[in-house]
Each structure stands twice: as C-alpha cells, then as structure tokens.
Amino acid sequence: MRTLDWIVLVATLLSIVLYGIYKGRGSRNIRGYLLADKQMKWYTVALSIMATQASAITFTSTPGQAYVDGMRFVQFYFGLPLAMVILSVTAVPIFHRLGVYTAYEYLEHRFDLKTRVLTTIIFLISRGLATGITIYAPSLVLSVILGWDIRITSSIIGIAVIIYTVFGGVKAVNWTDFQQMLIIMFGMLAALITTISLLPSDVSFIDALRVGGVSGKLNLIDFSFDLDNRYNFWSGLVGGMFVALAYFGTDQSQVQRYLTGQSITQSRLGLLFNGLAKVPMQFFILLLGAMVFVFYQFERPPVFFNPVEKNRIESSAKGEEFKNVERQYATAAEQHSFQLKSYLETLRSGNENAQENIRAELREASKRVGEIKARALQIVKANDPRADTNDTNYIFLSFVVKYLPVGLVGLVLACIFAASMSSTSGELSALASCSIVDVYKRLIHKEANESHYLFVSRIAMALWGIYGIAFAQYASTLGSLVEAVNILGSLFYGTMLGIFLLAFYFKSVGGTATFWSAFVGEAVVLCCFWFTKISWLWYNVVGCGVVIGVAALLNILTGTTGRGESQTRPYN
C-alpha cells in the first residue's frame, strides 16, 4: 500500500460515512427512520437492493471462484430475474397496500401472532449470525492480505457503518448503498480493464478468451441435470429462483429496501432493474476472475495464495519439502505457459491438426500443474490438519496488491470495504426494524410516543452493530463453526418461503396449519442436510414444497379457514 492508495481508501470511506450522515438527517419518527418515509426513487431502491445482496465476499471470492472452477457460477443467478418478476406481481403490492414495516408484520395480518413471532425469531437468529459473518469474512481476508490485525479491519467496517446507520437510519443506508454500488461498479470495471491491459503484449483480449476457453474457465452453461452438481442450468434456474424468492421475498434485509420505495411502481422498478442487471454484473466479475487466471498463465502464479498459511509452512519442518514442490510447480507452469503460446500461434496459422495435438498436450500440462498444486496442499495439511487449504478467497486480492497500479489498489480495497459496509448496514437496519416493530413494539411496549420508538430504534441499531463487531473479533476461535453458520442460514429459507407462499396464494390455509407445517418442513430440510448429498440449492425447493403440502393437508383435516382466522386477530 503506497501513499496514493491510502489517500484513495481513506477518502472513499470518509466520503461514505459523511454522505450517509448528510443524506440521513431529519428522521423525526420510526416511519422516517425505518422506512425512509417511503420516499425512495426506483434507482436508489435498485442499487440499494444490489449493494445489500453483494457482500464483500462477492467481490473477493467470485473472481477466485472463476480462477479455480471457471465461470459456471453465473448459472446460480439465472433464477433471479424470474423471482424479481414474481415478487413484483405478488409481494410488492401486498406489502405496500398494507403499509407494513416488516415482512413478518404482514404474516400476523394474514395468519396470526404465533406465525409472525416464529418467522421473526428465525430471521433474527439466522440474519444475526450472518451479520457477524458479513463483517468477519472480509475482515479476515483483508487482514491476511494486508497484514493488518483482524480487529482493525472488522472495527473499521463495523464502526463506520454504526456511525451513519444509527444517525440516519434506513435513509442513510439506502443512499450510501447507492453511492457504494457506484464505487464498486467503477472499481471492478477499472480492475477488469487493467487486468486485460496487464496481459503480455503479444496476447490480445481474444487470445485471452481462447486461453480461458481451452483451460475450461469459460464453462458458463451446463445443461446436464444432476441433483448433486451444485451449479448447472437447472439448479440455477429452479433452485436459484427459490433462493432468490426466499431472500428477496422473506428476508427483511431485502424487503426493507423495496418497502422504502415511493410507490408500488418505484419498488417494482427497483426489483426489476436488479433482475436485469444482476446476471451481466456477475458475468463481468467472473470474467475478471477468468482474466486473472489467464494473466497467471503467462506470469508464474504462486502455488498457494494464502500468505499466512504459506509463511507458516515455509517456516515449519516441512518447509524444505514445500519449497521443492514449489520449484516443480514453477517449472511445470512455465512449460504450460510455453505450450499456451504455441497454441495461440497455431490458432493464428489455422493449422487444425497442430491445434488438436497441442490441445492434448495442454490438457496433460494443466493436469500436471494441478497435481503438483494438490501435492503442495497435502504438505500444508500434513503439517497442520487445521490449516485452511482453500485459497479461493485470496487469489484476487493478492493479485490486486501485487500487480495493479498505484491508486487502483486503494480503489479496489475501498470497493471491498464498501461492499462489506453496504451489506452490513442493510442487515443492521433490518435487524433493528424487526427487534423494534415485531418484538418491542408488538410484545413489550405497545403504547409509547414516536420519540421513544425512534430512540429505542437507534439503540437497537447500535447494539446489533456492536454485536456484529464483537462476533467478528472472536469468530476466528469458532473455527469450522463459521462455515456451519453459513449453511445454517440456507437451511431456513425454504421454510420461510413456504410460509409466505401460503400467505400469498393459499387463502384457505390458516395460521395454525401454517405454523405446524413450518416445523415439519424444517425437519425434512434438516434430514436432507444430514442424510443426503443433495446440493443446498435444492433445500429451498424441498422445504417450501413440504410446508405448502403439509399445511394444505392439515387444513383439510382440521377444516379451518385462513380468512376467518385472521379476521378475528388483532393487527398491530
């Protein structure tokens, strides 16, 4: 990090905080503080939705994912535009018409209090844990790459977010999301263009794509149907749609973004813009990763990208063995690079027979490179069984720090911080909304004036922020539990979605049937998780289907009706 990088990084972070404070001023009640007075235009809603969804890990690990696994991850987003259309037709008009503060408030109107409380608890637990991860994961990566203490990186992200969210509420969150998304788009585009320009002078962009293609990194579409295969066209379209429906339709951190829209039109346009822009955006981020891969085909890559683990193994008893493998890797990578240049030559000459021969040689060479890398990782693991041998998260940032020009390093790091702040702020405001509207105001202190609720909303926002920082400080001691927490979040989405689909489409189903079917649905999802190898993308389909099926059955057996039940309930 040079002086100019520091200036860019600090200036960007300061501008975000100051802009948030400036735009968030003037909230006099909780409608202003938690719903931004419903004054947001579609473009603010749209970029706020995108910024909340795109966490820092999206920008650190997605290029690394393309480097390791190719661009097939883009298929995961194919279901998203479908979900945006469905939610625009169903959820948006219903939530707007009822004027709710949270998605779970609607469930009391539609079903009963116990269903509202159940979904609120699920949200507070799963999103509360995820908020800690949202701060912890990028803090860890940044601390490893920059050599900073993780307490510094997590505190920078957490404190900056707390300052403007506590002060300005959702208005500050939405406007800073808007600003952060623009910074992120500009930074990632600059990184893509610069990466392409860093390729050797005799390798054009088309050549780079050919190298990516022959190396299997442009594997964008896979039409084969396989339940165990995490990313293919079908899991992306169907499973991805259910994930997106659950996330955007039932998770308050997203629902709150479009509840701030000035009208149904503005909220719908915000969601639909996300549907239009998300797939191309992910494509370009993955393309950036593929270009980093191509860059390293002509510039010797490290055998292992995690600098902390690498230093540890080099200074251990197995250090010499690791260095030997590292030398073999360098030789194999050099040969591979030479063959790639020959391949490009044959493509230019149009000699098809030679192309086929070199392709076969290339496959052999890359297999050899992969085998040597696997041997290096085995040594790391043998030295310390707890060592993290997955270096996907470190590939892009180590490339940024080592090769990008001065100024751009600061900008890309600012993008990572901005992405983390935008997700964290959205989550904090959603957690605070549910804590106050669904718990405090509904169950604890029903009658109080606006200034009291505004005050406790600010307190809730600050407390959730402090909790997030504290979680990030101590998460490293949790080890594999962090991964478990991530999986935990995905286990609840199917059940939540099932409850909301029952609310939207199954008018005869009542609260009691829905409440108990949620437990059955959750049990089935947990069985899938423990006893099958089904990709987690399908858990949402399973959970949702079971909740709807069991609720419909219970409804028939008990003979209750949803409308009658809900009309007798008090509505907050």
Added chain:
Amino acid sequence: MNEELQTQDPKLGTSQYDASLFFKSWRRLYIFVLSELALLIFLFYVFMKFFS
C-alpha cells in the same frame, strides 16, 4: 389482481399513468426482463462454444 390494487388505493401514489415509467404495461416490462435472461443464456452458450 395487482394492477387493480394499484389503482384502488390513491394513497399509494400510483395511478394508471405510472404503471411503468418505460413501458406501456407491466406485462411488457416483465416480458422484457425474461427475454433479456433468455438472450443472455443464448449469448453465454454461443460465447462458451466459440472460445472452447
């Protein structure tokens, strides 16, 4: 149903004139979003086949 919801409640700040800012009806906008997805999938497929 949802188109009706928009026009029934004037407090929502919507009217038949702002069904969509860019298209004549919501249905056309939805078709546009889904068509873009179909086009992208087609282009990705062509892109993948061309360079591999």
